[in-house]
Amino acid sequence: MCSDLTRISRLRSSGSLFLCVLLLIPGIGSGETFADEPAPLVKVLVTYHSLSGNTERMAEAVVDGVKSVPGTEALLKRVGQVTADDLFSADAVVVGSPVYWSNMSGEVKTFFDNWQFKFGVFPEFKMKNKIGAAFATGGQISSGKEVTMLTILAAMLGNQMIVVSGGGAFGASATTEGDSPGIDNKEMADAKELGRRVAEVAVMMQRGSSH
Numbered sequence: 472m473c474s475d476l477t478r479i480s481r482l483r484s485s486g487s488l489f490l491c492v493l494l495l496i497p498g499i500g501s502g503e504t505f506a507d508e509p510a511p512l513v514k515v516l517v518t519y520h521s522l523s524g525n526t527e528r529m530a531e532a533v534v535d536g537v538k539s540v541p542g543t544e545a546l547l548k549r550v551g552q553v554t555a556d557d558l559f560s561a562d563a564v565v566v567g568s569p570v571y572w573s574n575m576s577g578e579v580k581t582f583f584d585n586w587q588f589k590f591g592v593f594p595e596f597k598m599k600n601k602i603g604a605a606f607a608t609g610g611q612i613s614s615g616k617e618v619t620m621l622t623i624l625a626a627m628l629g630n631q632m633i634v635v636s637g638g639g640a641f642g643a644s645a646t647t648e649g650d651s652p653g654i655d656n657k658e659m660a661d662a663k664e665l666g667r668r669v670a671e672v673a674v675m676m677q678r679g680s681s682h
């Protein structure tokens with residue numbers, strides 16, 4: 472009888488201890504659950520090279536598109552200003568270049584080369600499974616914009632990134648000289664569409680859903 476009473480008393484005190492531990496865990500007992508905690512913001516780095524401002528205007532429109540997707544934040548930087556932390560903390564990277572001799576400009580190529588020389592992405596493939604996308608501006612209608620975007624995407628694929636398009640088959644682009652000077656409204660809208668798509672896919676990757 473006496474040992475039965477001792478056992479019951481031990482059980483009751485261990486039950487109280489269990490309840491105390493539960494109440495001390497944040498969220499439990501307050502009606503909140505871990506599922507209520509907001510997901511971290513999805514980070515999209517938009518980076519570009521631009522001498523006369525055309526590619527920069529497209530980059531700003533890409534950022535507008537990113538910001539239209541809830542739960543995301545955008546960082547806009549010139550390629551030469553990007554740090555290792557900018558690169559590795561980003562969930563998605565969108566790279567823009569002017570067309571130079573039917574390809575990406577030297578600054579943008581150097582940026583990609585610096586992924587290894589400055590940031591040491593290889594052999595661990597530190598950019599693996601991040602979302603990647605491209606945009607470009609070129610003086611003429613048919614003189615290298617698609618090659619420029621494809622070579623940007625190729626550099627990303629070589630880094631085992633997941634590349635997406637938007638605003639055009641290979642990304643967003645604009646013709647900036649001759650009969651079509653600067654960036655028109657349609658080209659701005661394409662750049663915004665690219666930013667929106669990249670952000671949506673990055674959110675899907677983080678949460679397993681686009682909502």
Ligand SMILES: Cc1cc2nc3c(=O)[nH]c(=O)nc-3n(C[C@H](O)[C@H](O)[C@H](O)COP(=O)(O)O)c2cc1C
Pocket residue numbers: 520521522523524525526527569570571572573574608609610611612613614615616647648
């Ligand atoms: C060195 C150099 C090479 C260029 N090569 C091409 C080219 O091959 N094809 C093209 O369509 N535009 C070419 N352009 C024009 C630029 O791509 C175009 O003006 C672009 O919009 C400039 O971008 P930004 O204003 O952001 O500097 C070249 C411009 C420069 C300075």
